[in-house]
Amino acid sequence: MELDAHQQFRIKLAPSLTLEAVIVTDKDSLLQSTSPQRQSTTLPLEQMAHLPGMGGEVDILQSLQHLPGIQPGTDDIGGLHVRGGNADQNLILFDGVPVYNPYHTLGLYSIFDFDMIRKVRYFRGQFPARFGGRVSSVVDVRTKQGNNKEFHGKASIGLIASKLALEGPLVKDKGAFYLSARRSHLDPVLKKYTRKQREERGEDGFLNYHFGEIIAKLDYRLNDKNHLYLSFYKGGDHYDNQNDYQENFDALQRTFKEQQQLNWGNTLSVLRWNHPFSNKLFANFTATYSTFQFQSDDSIEDLIFNEIAETDSFVLRSVYQSTIEDLSFKVDFDFVPNPQHYIRFGAIATNHRFQPGAISAQDDLFQDFPFLPNGRVNTPIIKAQELNAYFEDEWNLHQKLQIHLGAHASLFSVQSKQYAFIEPRLSLHGQIAPPLHFHLSFSQMNQYLHLLTRSGAGFPTDLWVPSTAKVKPQQSLIADAHLDLQLAPQWSMEGGVYYKKMKRLINYSEGANFLLNSDVLSTANWEDRIVTGQGQSYGLEALVKKGKGKWQGWLSYTWSKTNRQFDDLNNGQSFPFRFDLRHVLSLVTTYRWSSNWQGSASWSYRSGSQVNLALNEWQYVDQDGNPFFYFNDFGSKNSYTLPAYHRLDANVQYQKEKPWGSWSLHWGIYNAYNQRNIFYIKTEYNPLTRQLGYKSVSLIPILPYFRLSIAL
């Protein structure tokens, strides 16, 4: 073989010797950082698979809360708040496709079944220029590809959900498929329990809920230089509430049926063509489709019969629907001109289509339903086009100094209005001494999409809306300085500070609301019901980890302060962010007793979140001097701090290798010492006394679980 030019060889190895199994861990297997630069945190999936999870479901987005800088929502519901950001400011990518609602069950589980994940990278400050469109963080989830040599399968059953995955060659050594499905299976129990409850009340009906998803992946190698990948995801949640009863008045019989069905979910698909133009230039051409849809279908049938015939009836069916749909084309190039430079550049074109709300109603009595002329109202469809281009260079200035330079340009066109930004991205990574590295970064990010939410609880009814001629894009400026120190071969620590400024955040104006039964049409003029403001967050983050050996783990701590300021809220005064959690501490540990037995535990502590509680009441006197009702004084916005949150989860796993494959059993306890953390404060208002009362609701008590998995 003459090595006089760049050549590419494909070498197939045949097994000839079988060695005893050995466990190989990398140098720093827990919370592996790309070294020496630490732009992202690559999550160690092998270790995370053993961490405790609610109902036995290890969840990648829930696991992120154990990292510095992340504040989860109340009782882990409602999404992630990264460095004081809103939940909509995280770019969650499924094989490169943005996902608008990455959760099932209001946030307890993500749409990413852990078994299908190949790699997860997480960025919270030092954003490479290739990412854009969100202002707080990026979670880049890549799913597995099928095995193009052998067929394999895995099935598991747990307390909450069951799942099945199959993979194998389409054409041996050239193409493969990967199929995965998951479905929750609490619904039969739930249906039976609620039916019984209603029967005891003399009614008929039930309440039901399930979630599920399917994933299909194909990949095919056309030749040495061309590889095609196709991914498809469809998942969603379904909620059904039926209530029927009959009653008699003298000779009249009344039959009442009420049903409410809620469906929401994502559909995602990706087609990617990978092509190396030379040994220095690689390209990916990708087409993606992403949609999120929410639909509510309500029907009421109220029939009254006498002995002869139907005498009176009322039938109403109303359907509410909101949709967001994206179609994108992108091209990404990787260019490595020499060992000193790794250059990436590319472009993305996206067509967005938003329909924040559409409602239709059918009524057998009224031709024109009172609040719905012609029985249907569609909020205007908003179409927007987004163009992005980026360039970044990982430049090794010196053996001990690396600089990442980049810029992300974006153009957003909506309603004859164009927004254009060039976002600089800069980070510097260097070695001070062999065990000590520093990292400095500055990023500017813009976001053209906003999530309108009053609850912060991650309801699918929260509306994704675009920037418009009236509503400007969000923007963040993030500065970050960190140090890494390798204390010993097994021990390392990192710590640093950040500052983040957020501009043009939106919020509902005081009193505005959507999706109340009486106010559903207000989605049509959502732009008039929002206010614009800014926010800032700064803090200190630290992580100590042991990444090698039988016993591994990490301790993360974040001290931060986050506030918001809106001219039209709280008298224009700055106020604490809802999730302004002063201290967030997380301790995660795993221990391997033998090749069969492994255990893990995690303990979380975080300061209480900020809420509004009325502590005073006062009497209103009208302009004529008449004493009127009593009103509530909530003080300054978000001025009440709830008690701190803490929780311990633990898990033990037994795994056995068999000639036909392997099986494993997980036992665990969620909230092991049954801490009654406050999920929310329920306000009870007595209209007779006009007095407020409070009750705190805790959501998840101690909850044991198991999961059985079989892999072939």
Next chain:
Amino acid sequence: MKKQFVYLLLLVLLFAACEKDIDLDLSGNKKLVLLSTFRPDQPIRLSLSTSIPVASADSFTAHYPEDAQLQLFENDQYLGDFRFDPGSSITFTPSYVFNHPIQSGANYTVKAQYADYPDVEASTTLLTAPLIEKVERVQMIEIPDYAYPTFCTYLAEVDLTLAAGLPTDSYFHLQAWQEVISYDVIENDTFRYPINIDLALFLPRIEDLALTLEKGNLLSHGLWMSNGPDLRVSFEFSFNKATELKGPIHFELRRVTKDYYLFYKSLEEQDFANFRQSVLFDEPILIHHNIEGGLGHFSAYNSIVKSWFW
């Protein structure tokens, strides 16, 4: 709908969600409540009371102190102290009064001290009066009452034309009343009295706020001008041909401060939110107060009354 989601959560989680009595520190700070809206042709009347902690057993027992010290300043010049007025025993709460002609463009500040409550202070500026150029009839329909032939109801639509010249950040409070002129055949005399009229505002976007705790409607300059200078209002009133003479309909347009607008808007919204279906997780409505150190509202307004003879 959101309530359904919460219900879902509670059930899905193995029916394990639970409520418990709250164990929170609900001790609120004591605050003075100061309420006053005033205009040039009347004395400044001010209500002063104390707030009550929600956790207190003394709920609904607002105290109206009579020995508080309240001082009035005009453009930072001390004018004097308010005097206490115990008010009528039937309808009126006690108040403090200061008789002084107030002027457009001047800034008025009140400072109040009472017992060990934190001192409070509030300021307002009297804005220039708005001007309605004209009131024009669009249409009027007479609906006879067949049971009482002399009695009828009128449905009317008129355009109120706002004169130019006001800044775009102006806010208004619009009220209307019918001047009833009733003729008493026995005494051979007429009696005049007002009856308030509810107005419905027709705009490209109906975003006005009809007040329930007070009379009339709140609206912003931008909202009014979104339909040009003409604001179309509809209303109905009654008339008895046998016993009444035709009296005019009066429209009072107040030009109010932004604090006035936000205070009454948030007051109405909190009152409405308290009564509507409970929506879990919804943030409560915070009332806009402009009293430094306390609660309530202190605001001057200027107004114009335009009469329409039908």
